[in-house]
Amino acid sequence: MKMAVAPLRRGLPLDAPCERPPSPREAARWITTHPARRSLHINDRLPRLLHHCPELRTAHDLVRRFAGMLDNRDATLLPGWLDDLAKSGLPPLTSLAGALREDRHAVTQGIATPYNSGVNEGRITDVKLQKRLMAGRASVPLLRQRVVLIAHFRRQYADRPTVSPR
Incomplete structure (x- = not known):
């Protein structure tokens, strides 16, 4: 701290602060x-x-x-x-x-075209995530149940009306 304040006490000009380059x-x-x-x-x-x-x-x-x-x-x-x-x-x-x-x-x-496979890719990502999370700890019926619940919650969330900003 003492080294940083010393130029100020001596009245030396300070360098302009540099911007950090973006990552x-x-x-x-x-x-x-x-x-x-x-x-x-x-x-x-x-x-x-x-x-x-x-x-x-x-x-x-x-x-x-x-x-x-x-x-x-x-x-x-x-x-x-x-x-x-x-x-x-x-x-x-x-x-x-x-x-x-x-x-x-x-x-x-x-x-x-306006069509895409985003929904399918999202479901595949969900399945892979559950597979990784439950690796070696769950049977196929439990994994199936979890994937079905996630799909159900996603559908519920997508069907909710959006709130317009005020």
């Missing part, structure tokens, strides 16, 4: 969040981050273009976007482009 998880969240839903602070910091890191700028541009395809339900831009993804020079994005090309028809349908 990789924060940067990914900033990039994937729609610009209208970001806070003003993030909308101020993100351009500075993208200015200092061209790889992130490339990833940001590709993510925003894909989000535009999802928003407009327009899969006609997908082949060009996949080409740009493959040419990005970033190994994770290049491998993603290859994987998406292999399943291009499903990706096209996912972009162009």
Whole structure:
């Protein structure tokens, strides 16, 4: 503490406080969040981050273009976007482009139609969670009962009317 206060006593100028750089998880969240839903602070910091890191700028541009395809339900831009993804020079994005090309028809349908498998994925996640929680401690009938109860509670929760904000 004494060392921190000493420059103040001597009248030395203090360094401006530095902002902590965002973690990789924060940067990914900033990039994937729609610009209208970001806070003003993030909308101020993100351009500075993208200015200092061209790889992130490339990833940001590709993510925003894909989000535009999802928003407009327009899969006609997908082949060009996949080409740009493959040419990005970033190994994770290049491998993603290859994987998406292999399943291009499903990706096209996912972009162009309003249907998704979110409910099924949620149920599968519930089953896997119960399996992990009860590993070696429960019989199949007990696991089945727990999964049925979770599905029942989820349905009850989904059917409740939402309260509008005042």
